[in-house]
Amino acid sequence: MIYASTTGQSAAAAEAQSGLRRGLLRLDDGIGRVVELLCAALLVVAIVVLFSGVVARYVLHVPLVWSDELASMLFLWLSMLGSVVALRRGEHMRMTALIDRVGPRWRAFLETFAQTASLAFLLLVIVSACDYAQEESFIITPALQINDLWRAIALPVGLGLMAVVSLLRLARVHDLRTVSLAAVCTAVLALGFWLAQPLFASLGNINLVIFFVILVAINVFSGVPIAFSFALSTFGYLALTTDTPMVVMMGRLNEGMSHLILLAVPLFIFLGALIEMTGMARAMIQFLAGLLGHVRGGLSYVLIGAMYLVSGISGSKIADMAAITPVLFPEMQKRGAKPGELIALLAATGAQTETIPPSIVLITIGSVTGVSIAALFSGGILPAVVLGLALCFVVWRRCRHEDLSQVQRVSRGQVLRMLVVALPAVCLPFVIRASVVEGVATATEVSTIGVVYTICIGLFVYRHFDWKRVIPMLVETASLSGAIMLIIGCATAMAWALTQSGFSSELAHFMAGVPGGAYGFMAISIVTFIVLGSVLEGIPAIVLFGPLLFPVAREMGIHEVQYSMVVIFAMGIGLFSPPFGVGYYGACAISRVEPSEGMRHIWGYIAALLIGLVIVAAVPWLSVGFLK
Template structure:
């Protein structure tokens, strides 16, 4: 969660001010359009599956239309995320600061976001003009109609942040912060000859110092990347800034990434439709008589749900509310519950269809099908390591009152849960049999979940459907905006020759393939803890993958090591956002869980070392 200023706490007023009215109107309009786009994407892609597989008459223009709508959806989602303060950000500093310091930090954050959007506006206009000369081959319309989504949403984000600043009462502090940034920019502009003279050492100024400080104070990661990239290109190169918008477009428009909002939507539907509750009820009936049985239920439930949603927050939110009350009745410790929830979520990032695997494959060129085929076994091995930990720690607990399962209850809950448990198998069958691509298969899952919920798990709470669509747009926009700006930053780093320098350095110091894998694990544990998972992968995986080639390491094996290390770091204190999300979902203070989580994280790291050392674990199922 970012630290951008949101709605200030104040007494209710009889008459809302004009910024309140304008912000509310703007928010409702953007949310409605984004929700409609999600429904349209699902309908369009599912129609494409039916037309191609069932009617043998593919819709040739569907991919172009879906791609254009997807860019609009991602940018509108970024607007919603900005309005709801849900862009990915490191918020520990502002969260723990004194109120006066927090106010100044939020002013600085707002200033950086405003300046970044202002710097993006002119290049976005230029990019749309350039795209007006290109024509989409199947639709026969100018490409500028889809690129205009970037320009419009930059304007909408500017309006959003200006309205929220006016409502927050921090206008003066924000102006002071903008003046300070202007002075900084003028100073760097004056130093332009020196920056050019020092060569790639200027990367330390823009992509280490500026990005590091921006992220540390709480600037949303996507805006920190964009701010540094625009500054670097403007002050040290002659490259037109419209290239940044082009890279943002290319990064957000990759067809494989269309799976992100659709799987996020599917993950939220799991809770909306009651699928998770049905699965938990069956597993609890089956394993309730085992010592520590509900801990195994949590572990298996996370395995099943992670294979459906692809969103860690959605995974945990689907499982914890239904299972934690029952575990507490059996005397489970709150801190240990949240620690296992975090550990099981970190364990399951390679279970297909994983958004992280889709993202990694899209930026590195590794086959998504190979990553999906290879990802399941490492996750099962990590689950086994956690299960052994549960077995050891549960030996000291009193035995459950039940000595054997109630088979009548098991049969009843199994019949009820069977349609829900079939969902991950339906998804994987569709991919394996070639019915749908990794993107389209999410629509099959969505249609299946909706049909089952309407026909079997009735009644459906339709009042929750629209908020789920809006939440999908916000989460997807936050992720995709980081992907877009990170793509531009990675391009700038690549053009500077940094990737070659990094490859040479790591090749010299790593000490062979196992040494390089060890360095990779350490680096991505740290990056996952600080940067979030997707930004870390976007920036560094494409740079390090060529180095792994030099050591003869299989691409898929290296990719899985990277993803697992990043995921463990994401759930590690003190900075891991996943850990704090688990605490929030479990309604447990971080202080109560932090001493328990290290046990599970240490076991996961041990399992990761085992997986990294035994390459066939990752490659045995690759065709």
């Protein structure tokens, strides 16, 4: 009788637990559907607003002064809600090299620890995010004349939803012991850092190594998403070693995620999906494969050349890669290319094409250092060719034994017919670039021209447009964009923390005193900006160090345009080099490839880029030979 009663109680408890789990799953699904639909709507409205601005200004000559302001507001909401979608789907970029090599029990623990660590950050900053939004409520936007709270509240809403999603994801884990152990470990680590606060006060700049090198590395290799790894380290440094209010960190996070030029990222990601869906990608690939498919490594050469052609049109290297990847990667994979090899080459081309005008980094250098932007545009073409040839050499070495026995050479007549079919698709990069160069659209708006052009070609030329795929593509775009933007936002906050530490001015003073004159200064600049590029990205690093270091370069007789090229390439190599380069993880996110897969393939390309960089640094004519 007692046994039966106990059994009945156990069954009832199990039924109640099962009912609770089903309820949580329904709640998770409900949140997911609402947020995904909001993301899709925000992206559509942003495209309509920006394209309307182009038409009103260039066709009707009646500029919409509020279009950029509204687009920036929509973009912050899209970034935060997209981050929620990415977290719910487990699509935030992270390093899995260590997790993939441990046993099932340790893997389960590290996976759960990554979730509890991310949740800890969200819970720690949610109040500061609310305070930041409240402070912004006193601001009235200049063009729309509305309360800025409508924009700023995206931060606490997004962070709060991510916290809820994190809790629901933990509730899905059946092993309560693993969840408890991970939560305890997270709490113990947080408590340990808090108790060590008096020690940090006496360490000075050693704290930079502790928080921005050691702690970042531990988080990254433990499987904590890259964005949250950066955020936890920045939060820890500011909270435990400075008196900075956390509301300031929220302001830097907002600044990094709402910069209007970065709106090109989701728009170009969506453009890439449209190119594939409308059949433009297939037509372009058939032509390119017919043209170079019979050459060993032919499509890899096409990738290098394509990045050279489209680079700079959006102002964002991530957006450039988003426009290329859906076109080339599927066909390259059909021919046996490994995903790791593809992502390695893509990241390398991102670094190679940093100086192609109209690059936003070139414009930034000109604006903060006084160097002629026209001279920078002229000087950036040939150095990129040098690095491109270095990458082509690596492709030739790796593909010289490629088996082409199954690839048939296409006749000239067939190639010509393929060109006619692919011409509308081949013209797209030139339409986009011409729109920027001729002043039809800004670097942000130009992606909407590409979207409208692609939709028209798909509907009226190729007659292939699957309306059922539009909403899933919009949601995928939002998820991927949210993952990328959160990384950039957290990296911006980390860059600001490094600046406030006084690290930048001390570094400039050290570099000016390096022995070896101009050669020594150039060498230490390369090393320094590779390191800086991996944590600061191009624009923050230029803003911080450009005004300090360019006068030193002039005094040493280094031409400012040549020094600009060296600095940009060095930062590009750092930006796209693992394990810290944000651009590398952006390339992995664009390609849907695990970061660990590209690790062993990328170093040959990095070595080629370094050799090309040394050549550019040693031969000034490559940068200044075509200047008037």
